Amino acid sequence: MSAHAPAARLPRWMEYGLLPVLNLVLALLVSGLVVVVIGQDPFEALGVLLKGAFGSIENIGYTLYYATDIIFTGLAVAVAFQAGLFNIGGEGQAYIAGLGVGLVCLYLDFLPMPVIIALAVIASMVFGAAWAAIPAWLQAHRGSHIVITTIMFNFIAYSVMVYLLVHPLIEPGQMAPQSRAFAANAIMPSIKGVAAVVGLDLGAAPLNLSFVWALIAAAGTWLFIGHTSPGYAIRVVGANPEAAVCAGIRPERAIMLAMLLSGALAGGLALNEVMGVQQRIMVGFTAGYGFTGIAAALMGRNHPVGIILAALLFGALYQGGAELSFDIPDISAEMVVVIQGFVIIFTGALENMLRPTLARLAARLEGGRAQTA
C-alpha cells in the first residue's frame, strides 16, 4: 500500500533530466549491441527507427496516435498509484469501456455526431470505471489485493468481450469476431482536416480527436491530483494511510475514487481504438497498451507531463519499430519488442541502477560549489 522511498535523492535537473536520458541512452546502447549480433548496422537501424517515428508528418501522426493510447493508460496507472494502488487492470477496463463506446455508436447512431461523441466519452468513462469498481470495493472494504483482482478482471473482460463478439455482437456472415462498422456519424473525427488547414498532411495516420481528449485528461488529472481536496486526500492515503485516517480522510472513499477515476481514464483508450481507428468493436483492440501504460507511468514519475513525454517515447518506439521491421526484415517484429523491452527495463525497472552513482556525483558537485563559495 505505502509508496516506497527512493534510494537516493537527486537534484531536480538530474532526477527529471539527466537520469531518464542516461537510462534511455543505455537502453539504446544495449539494443544496438543486439542489432550488431544479428548482423545489422545499429546506426542504420536507429536512423530508420527515428525516421519512421518522426520522418514525416504522417509518421508523426502515427506516433501521436500510439501515444494517445499510452497517455490514457499511463494516466490511469498514475492516478491509482497516487492512492498507493497498483492498477494492473487498465487493459480490462479499457476493453469493457470499448463495449460502452461501441454500444453507443452501434445503437444510438440516429443522434447527431456531437451528441454521440459526448455520449461515447461518458460511456467510456462509466464502463471503464464500472470495471474498476469491483476490485476497488474489494480492496477498500475487504483488503483484497488490487493487483490480484485487477489481473483477474482482465481475464474476465477478455472472456466477456470474446463471448459478446463471437455471439450477440458479431456482424452476421462475417468471419472475424467483430461488430459491424459504425455509421459515419458515429465515429471519432480525424484530426486530418484540422491539420490540413495549417498545411500539414497527416496522410493515412489514424490520429483523431481522442488525442485532444487525452491531453485534456492529462491536464484534468494534473489539476485534480494537485489542486483539489479529493485529489489531495488520495495522495495522503497513498503516502500514509494512517495519517489520512487521523486527518479525517476515509481511505475507503479515496481508494474507490482513485480506482474509479483510473478506470475512467483507461476507458479513453477505447475511444481512440474503437471509435477513432477501427470504428467497430474488435477482439483484442487493447493490444497490451494497458500494460505499456504501467511502464509509461513508471517512467513519467506518475506526473501527467512526464507521462505525456513517456507516451511519446513509447509511441515513437511502436511506430518507428514497425517501420524498422518493415525496412530491415532481419530485424523482425519480435526484435522490435525486445528493443522496446530494453527501454522499459532501463528507464523503468532499472531506474535505480544509476541513481547512487549520480547521487554521489551530485554530492561532489555540491561539495565543490560549497568550497568555492
Place this chain on the structure above:
Amino acid sequence: MAGAEQPPAVALQGISKRFGTVLANQDIDLAVASGTIHGIVGENGAGKSTLMSILYGFYQADAGEILIDGTVVRIQGSADAIRHGIGMVHQHFMLVETFTVLENLALGAEDGPLLRRGLDRARRTLKQIGDTYGLSVDPDAIVGGLAVGQQQRVEILKALYREARILILDEPTGVLTPQEADHLFKVLAALRQQGKTVILITHKLREIMAITDNVSVMRQGRMVAHRKTAETSAAELSELMVGRKVVLHFDKAPARPGATALSVTGLHVTDGAGIERVKGVDLTVRAGEIVGIAGVAGNGQSELLEAIAGIRRPRAGRIRSGDIDLFPHPDFSSRRVRDHRIAHVPEDRHRTGMVGAFPARENVLLGEQDSPAFHRHGLIDWKRVSADATAKMTHFDVRPCDPTLKMANFSGGNQQKLILAREMERDPILLLVGQPTRGVDIGAIEFIHRRLLALRDAGKAILLVSVELEEIMSLSDRILVMFDGRIVGEVTVTDPGAVDERMLGLLMAGCQPGQPGVIAR
C-alpha cells in the same frame, strides 16, 4: 542460588552505546548468575532494549565487553549469539505466520537441504522439550492461527530448540492475558529448575517481585542499582526507576476550569489483536485545564486517546463533547470529531501525524483539506496555504521556515512544532495531545510546554498523554494514572514541585491496583 565459585552465565562490563547524540547505554555493568531469573526494570527509554540488543548481536557496543560463562566473546550477529547459547524472545514475534510450528522451529536449523530430516528431528525434540517444560503446542498448527500466548510459546521453543542456555524475554507479558502470563511464569520457573538462565525485561514491578531472583534497575541509559529480589520492595524499585527528577518550573497561573469540554464514561476499547486495552475509563476534561494521563507505555493510554480522536471505535461506553454525542453515534469518525473542533496531535507523529514525503505546506493542510478557507473556485488555493503555513511556521519558530521543504527533511523537533502549530491554531475547544515532546530536543521541549500552557490559559481544554512523568507533572492541573486499562489514581496538582512522584511511580507500576482513590493534597 549460583555458587560463588561459578562464573556468571552472562557478564557485561562497561558497555556503552551511542546513537547520534543520544547515549543509550552508558558504562553498564551487569552480572547474571547461572540458573537464575534476572529482572531488568526501567522506564521507557531507559536503555533496556538497547542493552539486550547488544547482547543478542543486533547492535555492536561502542565500548565494553561481553563475557559468557567467564569467557570474553564477540557477538556480531544473532548467529553468534545463538552459538553462545543465547536465545531471545522479542516483543514482536519473529515467526513466519504461514508456516507450521514445526517449520518455524526448523527454520535456520534445517540440517542440510533435505527438509524432511530437519523436520523429523524437530518433531522429536519438540516433544521432548514440551514434556520437560510444560510447553505443549501442536507441531502441525499454522502459526498465524495460534493465539498470541501460544505464538510466544513457539518463540520460546525456538530458542530452546537452538539449545539456548540463556533466554532473554523482552516485555513478554505485554501481549498476554493474565492466564497466559501465569502460565508463562510457570514455564520460566521450570526453565530455572532445569538450570537455564533467564533475563526478564519488564516495567511491571509485580512480575519482578513475583518471579525473579535478582533485579537490576536502569535509568536514563545507566545501571543505577542491583538488588536481590528478596531484599527489596516494589516501593524501593519504583523510586530507583523514577529517580529524583528535576521538574521544570513555569510561572504557571492557577487553572480556572470552566465548562466540561470532554466527558468519557465507561469506555472500553480493544486493540487490533482483539485484546481489551481500555477497561472501563471515566474522565472529564474542562475548559481551561490540562488533564495529564500518566502511565507506563502499553497500559491503554494510546487506545484511549485514539478512541476519543475518532480513530479507534470503542467497544462500549460513551464519549461526549459539550452536549454532543461523539460515541455512540452512527457517524463515529475522526472527520466528525474534527468537525466538532477537537484537535489531535497523535502520539506517533511519523506514523499518523504527518506525511514525510509531502512538503511542509501540504502537511499544514492535513486535516483542513476541505476547509473553504483554503479553496478558491473549487480548487485548493496553494498560495493561501503557503501563506498560512509560513505564518504558522513563524509563530511556532519552525526552522527552516520553508513551506516547500519536504517534511521528512525537518528535524524531529521542528516536525513536532509544525504539527502542534497546525492543530493548535485551528482554534480547538479541546486539544488531544500524545507524547508532545517525544524525540524532541531540550529547547523545543520548553517551547512546546509554554505553548500548551498558553493554550490552556486561553480557556481551551487539553488532554495530555505522556510517558514522561516530569512532563505530566509540570504541565497538568490534574493527573490521572492509568494502569492495565484503568484509571488507578488521580492527583490534583496545585504545585508541580510538591507532587509525590513516588506515589505516582507506584501507581504506574501497578502496585496499588484496586479502586481509584483521590490523593488530593
Place this chain on the structure above:
Amino acid sequence: MNPVKLSLSVMTAAAALLAGSATGGRAAEAIKPAIVYDLGGKFDKSFNEGVFHGAEAFKARTGIVFGEFAPTNDAQIEQGLRNFARKGFSPILGVGFDQAEPIKKVAAEFPKIKFAIIDGDVNAPNVQAISFKEYEGSFLAGALAALTTKTDKIGFVGGMDIPLIRKFSCGYAQGAAAINPKIGVTINMTGTTGAAWNDPVKGGELAKSQIESGVDIIYQAAGATGIGVLQTVADAGKLGIGVDSNQNGLHPGHMLTSVMKGVGVATDKTFTEALNGTWQPGNTVLGLKEQAVSLAFDDENAPLISADIKARIDALQADIIAGKVAVHNYAEDNHCPL
C-alpha cells in the same frame, strides 16, 4: 564470423535467404509481390508458414523475391499494407480474416495495385478474396475418424473460440455423424483470447482429459496449441488429426491424417496469375474440388488406413464434389445443425 553470429545466422537462415538477396532474380522487375502476415507471426508451423512456403516455391520457380511484414497490432496491418502499396508492390497478399477491413480500405486508396486476402471476404475491383471450404475437409476427417475409432468417441480441440474454428468442428461432427449417428464427439476450445493459439500445455491438458473420457482420435485446429494436442495423443498411443499443413510426419503411426488447407497453393497461384497476367479479382472459394482442401494420405499414415476405409472416404469425397452430399457451412448462419 564469430560463433554467436554464425549460430544466429543459421537460426534465421530462412529469413536471411529471402530478404537478404536484394540482388534479385531474372524477372524481378516483372512483378513485386508482398505478404502481410497475421498477428500470429510468420513461423507458426501452420497457416502463415504455409503462405510463406507457397511464396518460397514461387520464388524458387521464378526467381522473383517478395516483400513481407509481420505486424504486431491491428493498426500495423493497415500500415504495412499501405507501405507496400506506396512502394509499388503488387500483388499484396493479406493473410487472415483480420485483414479484411484494412485491405478494403487500402485497396480503395490504391486502385491500380492488386490485393489478395486469404480467408477474408472483401468485394472490391482490385481484390481477390481467397477462402477455403475447410468444412469439407473436416467432414472427411470426421468420417475417417468415425470409421477408425474403436471407442465410438472422438474429439476436437480448437484454438480460439471463433466462427472460423466452429466451421472446422461443425464439419468434423457432421462427417462423423454421417458414418455413425450415435458417435460421441467431444469438442473443446482452448480459450477465448489470442493466447489460445499458442498454448501447447493447455492443448495437451484438453487432449488428456478427452482421452481419459474414452476418446481415441482427436482432431486439432488450434495453431501452436495443437502441437501439444498431437504430442499428448501420440504419448497416449491414440490417433491425432493434423490441420492446415500435412502434419502426418510429426508422430508417424499416431497421425491418422491431416486436413490440409492449400494456403501455399493459393499463394503460389495468385502470384503466378499476376505474373502471367491472368489474375482476376473477386471471390475464389477453394474446396475439395479445387484440391485446395484435402486429406493427407501418404506413407506415414498408410498403415493406419485400410483399403476398404480409404475407398469409402474417396467415395464420400466424390459425392461432396458432385454435390450429392451437402456439408453445412457454420459461417453461413453461425449455427451448427448438430
